Amino acid sequence: MTVADQTPGEPRRMRTSVKGPLMFSAFFAVLAFIAVLIFASGGTARAPRFDLAFTGAGIAFIVSLVVAAMLSMSHKENADHLGKGSGVNLSSKRPGHGGPGIPDDGPETSDDGR
Numbered sequence: 001m002t003v004a005d006q007t008p009g010e011p012r013r014m015r016t017s018v019k020g021p022l023m024f025s026a027f028f029a030v031l032a033f034i035a036v037l038i039f040a041s042g043g044t045a046r047a048p049r050f051d052l053a054f055t056g057a058g059i060a061f062i063v064s065l066v067v068a069a070m071l072s073m074s075h076k077e078n079a080d081h082l083g084k085g086s087g088v089n090l091s092s093k094r095p096g097h098g099g100p101g102i103p104d105d106g107p108e109t110s111d112d113g114r
Helices: 019-041 050-074
Strands: none
Touching: 019 050
16 A cells, blocks of 8 residues: 555554654654753752754654665565565475475484594
């Protein structure tokens, strides 16, 4: 389903919705804000550095939003014929294909031939 196939009024799927990447980015922005606020101040004796915390949160928000958008745009559904067993060596039941149907040739030997 592409964006052109959607009808107005129906809820979008998570992949085509904007909520998923925004929530993902907001989570990392809050995480970066808290981390920078704690670690940039250098302890409790100094004032918290809100300027660095907001800068770190903004950078984290933008970078994670771009990464989420790139990943959602690069997503492509697999073709239907790929799940039908048309590949090589998908069945281990046929003899000669590395499955349990191969007869045992004898006792196993170690790698050095003993």
